Amino acid sequence: MSAALIPRNALAWLLSAQVVVLLPHLTRLPWWVAVLWLGCAAWRVQIQRMRWGYPGRILRTAGLLLTGVAVFFSQGTLIGLDATVMLLLLLFMLKLLEMRNPRDALVVIYLGFFILATAFLFDQGIPLTLYQCVGAVVLVAALIGLQQSPARNDPWRALRSAAAMLLQALPLMLLMFLFFPRLAPLWTINLPSTESRTGLSDTMGPADIANLAQSPELAFRASFEGDIPPPSRLYWRALTLSRFDGRVWSQDRLLERRQPLAVERSGATLDYQVIAQPTGRNWLYSLPGSVSDSPELRALRDDTLRAKRPLSSTFGYTATAFERVQRQRDGLTEDERQRLLQLPEDSDPRSRAWAEELRQRHASDAELVNALLRHFNQQPFHYTLRPPTLGRHSNDEFLFDTRRGFCEHYAGAMTFVLRAAGIPARVVTGYQGGELNPRGGYLLVHQFDAHAWIEAWLPGQGWQSFDPTFQVAPSRIERGLEEAMREEGSFLADAPLAGSRYRDIGWVNNLRLTWDDINYQWQLRVLNFQSEEQLALFKRWLGTADWRRIGVLVLSLVGLVMVVQALIWLRPRRLSGSPAQLAWQQLDQRLCKLGLGVRAGEGPRDWQQRLRQALPQQRAAIDGFFDRFVEQSYAQRQPGEAQAQLKPALQTLLRSLPRRRPPAPSQALD
Amino acid sequence: MKDALSAAQDAIDKVLLGKSQSIKLALACILAKGHLLIEDLPGMGKTTLSQALARVLGMSYQRIQFTSDLLPGDILGTSVFDRNSAQFVFHPGPIFAELILADEINRATPKSQSALLEAMEEGQVTVDGATRQLPDPFFVIATQNPVSQSGTFALPESQLDRFLMRLSLGYPSEAAEKNLLMGAERRTRLDAVEPLLGHEQLRALQAQVPQVTASEALIDYILRLVNHTRNSDSCAWGLSPRASLGLLAAARAWAMLEQRHYVIPEDVQAVLPAVVSHRLRATNDPTGHGGDSLARWLLNEVSPV
DSSP: OTTOOOOHHHHHHHHHHHHHHHHHHHTTSOTHHHHHHHHHHHHHHHHHTTSSOOOOHHHHHHHHHHHHHHHHHHHSOSSSHHHHHHHHHHHHHHGGGGOOSHHHHHHHHHHHHHHHHHGGGTOOOHHHHHHHHHHHHHHHHHHHHHHSOTTOOOHHHHHHHHHHHHHHHHHHHHHHHHHSOOOOOSSOOOOOOOTTOOSOOSEEOTTHHHHHTTOOOEEEEEEESSSOOOGGGOEEEEEEEOEEOSSOEEOOGGGGOSOOOOEEEEEEEEEEEEEEOOOSSOBOOBOTTOBOOOTTEEEOTTSOEEESSOOSSOEEEEEEEEEEEEESTTOOOHHHHHHHTOOOTTSOHHHHHHHHHHHHHOSSHHHHHHHHHHHHHHTTOEEOSSOOOOOSSHHHIIIIIIOEEOHHHHHHHHHHHHHHTTOOEEEEEEEEOOEEETTTTEEEEEGGGEEEEEEEEETTTEEEEEOHHHHHOHHHHHHOHHHHTTTTTOTTTTOTTOGGGGTTSHHHHHHHHHHHHHHHHIIIIIITOOHHHHHHHHHHHHSOOOHHHHHHHHHHHHHHHHHHHHHHHHSOOOOOSSHHHHHHHHHHHHHHTTTOOOOTTOOHHHHHHHHHHHOGGGHHHHHHHHHHHHIIIIISSSOOTHHHHHHHHHHHHHHHSOSSOOOOOGGGOO | OHHHHHHHHHHHHHHSTTOHHHHHHHHHHHHTTOOEEEEOOTTSSHHHHHHHHHHHTTOOEEEEEOOTTOOHHHHHEEEEEETTTTEEEEEEOGGGSSEEEEETGGGSOHHHHHHHHHHHHHSEEEETTEEEEOOSSOEEEEEEOSSOOTTOOOOOHHHHTTSSEEEOOOOOOHHHHHHHHHSOOHHHHHHHOOOOSOHHHHHHHHHHGGGSBOOHHHHHHHHHHHHHHHHOTTBSSOOOHHHHHHHHHHHHHHHHHTTOSBOOHHHHHHHHHHHHTTTOOBTTOSSSOOHHHHHHHHHHHSOOO
8 A cells, every 4th residue: 555656636636625724724823834834735746746755754753843832832822722723734734744645645634624624613604614615625526536546637527526426415414404413512612712802891991982883893683573672772781880990980790690680570572682793701782671591691680691601603592671670679788789889089079079969959869860861961062982081080071171972971970970979870881772684674783883871770760771872962872873973974984994884875785784684694593503493493393302203203204215216226227329229228128027138248149149048939039139230230330221120120029038037948058 | 262261260270279269369460450469478379379370371470589688770670881882781680571570579678679669650660761661461479478577678558559459378278288289299280381361362351351341339339448448447547549449440350250241349349358458557556467357347347239
């Protein structure tokens, strides 16, 4: 076996397959990886051309060690997903240099399939999936090329066969996708780090959300059972921020314990489904007072939902909202009240003084809140994406000097004043509104829909949401950020290529929404197709979700297909060809029943001879047919008039044949 | 005239016992104007066959023993200075005989081999700038020994292709060998062979071969055979158009020997192993000796009708 070489065709396909398989990874890897591949490939080509030799043992060992070191320096570790995938890729390249015989090439190709799969750990979108199909075709072509003879020089044949084979495998793939049990993983791996992704952060300082509002990236998609509620109801809560250090609002872990929150729910229900984009964090988006029975998430005491694992890929869940919710009407615990009134000692003296003043003027908490909202509405506050920078006492400066700010300024300042006036309050961050995709009937919520508002606890009412931004710029709530920033012209000013900027141009917008719809369906129906959905599908199609019955059904389906296939194979062959060939095939079919059908590669005269011996009584008829057959087929350049006599001769022969094969004449044994 | 052919066949049969199939193939090869390569162990009757053929056909016979120091001039001839006429006079080499036995052709250097093979292909030789016609009929029987390959120069595929057929005589059957041992000495049997076919007759027969009818159905069969070798993964490479032409010519000659004026698939099947086995190589066979089994495989794979 060691003498066998790798065919040139196979090497060409193998190298192409490596390029195709490596490309999706190259964007994440340092530039020298591509250079290393070029080096390895060039060396392997030189080996194939018999110009260079294989690297020696020392060189290979050094290469292996160097690879490990390089991965360590590039990723900072040798374990973890990024580093191991990188190590795998590098070894995949280096393996080229010790690929001596077809068996080694097989190893490289199988590794290629594995690497094909690893790309899905980083991205599961439609473009990558389609691209990986190409990768699979090329890998199979390399496998085929490996089986071709070294002298055959038709690379496209391998590719055509590969494509045909994978197309034939498509039904099987669909069957497996639908029916293969979704087993829970035996172990989990830390999926790729997503620190650099844009999204909400768990703290909120001045201008944080204004920065986020510059991003056109998608945050999540939401669809509703029934009509989509008006924008004023679409407050997607993600986080509550209850700690303030004078500048930055952050979470208070103790207020987010897993402890049931007393919620009174009533009125019409609203079921919705959210498919969140990966954030690397575990907070989810929900409407106030929602309940969800998805097993992968849990509800916290501050009425937010959390996934059990950080979102490393898209994550779908369903939840139900209610028309009227009243949260924690019974009252706060003393500890909670303390924490919800917490303010830093020495910040914003003017705001505190103003809060005292408001407190004295308004006896009830509700009145005070309303007065504050009226203040924002009536005073010349300005809603802007380009707020001026604020100094040490940011709330003071904002409330009394600049009066220009984005939603976080209003939410932060209002919470501060409420707390200073003795009303428990917190900042809520999340998203507000969303863009309707009329094709799919779902909402697209982008990063620029990020929003901050407040919740205050009022005696007898529990937690109530208030949005100071609505008092300043009602169009932000009702028609979205773009409308609110129309005058200022600052909507996505830094992202000239973002599709969302061109909503005014009809066909561009159409294209964008259609593409998004396709992506949404992909995520909803393909990526999100887990065991729950599978069982639901079985229930709908088969009326059962019992695995045994499903197994029996699938097996009988497969059996049915095999029976049909067998019937097709066993069906009498359809006759085709010239009249002489037809007669030949007809005779063959008839004689097969006597066990005297034509043998592989048997010519007419040889067959005739055999028949004459086996059927001595029919010799005349046999000779009559075969003589005419030979005369007609071979004695003239073109088929002549003997053709007309062939049919009667065949009929005579067929009629004369016995039903059963006569016992072999004793002398005819040869 | 065709009776003369079967008479010739019988006459050689009497010298080389029990090898009628090989003799018939050799005759078909001459009729199709091809050349013959015999690959067999020493002492199997290669020389006897060629001598008997030469005698029966009344051809002049020359044997060239190929050795590693054989030079092209030893085959083609050389010009020698004649002092009397003060001119170079060409002394023709053995190649100018009508039937040549090139014995152990793989022992000579490629240069000498190619001198012979070029002559076979062109039907003429060029020495010292003068082109000289070879006699007509001109027939080469080359032999090589399949064992003890050390110090030999194996014929490359391109040169093997120049031979219409490759035969292997093989051991005689027990009955034939008994006859051989009990009968007269080979030499005397050979001397007893009389010329049965004149040059004119042979040329006429050779001219008749292309007239044998090959119907469209038969040509289709040959095409199926050839295409099967080209498309199958079992063959390292397919048969060349020269091979398909050779196959048709040999099948026609065979039909003629069978006293038939048209070719039937059995004729093709009879000559196919001899015509294609040295032109085929199995994919998984680097030595190139698997041609015979490949030819049998080919016959079984392709339907004659």
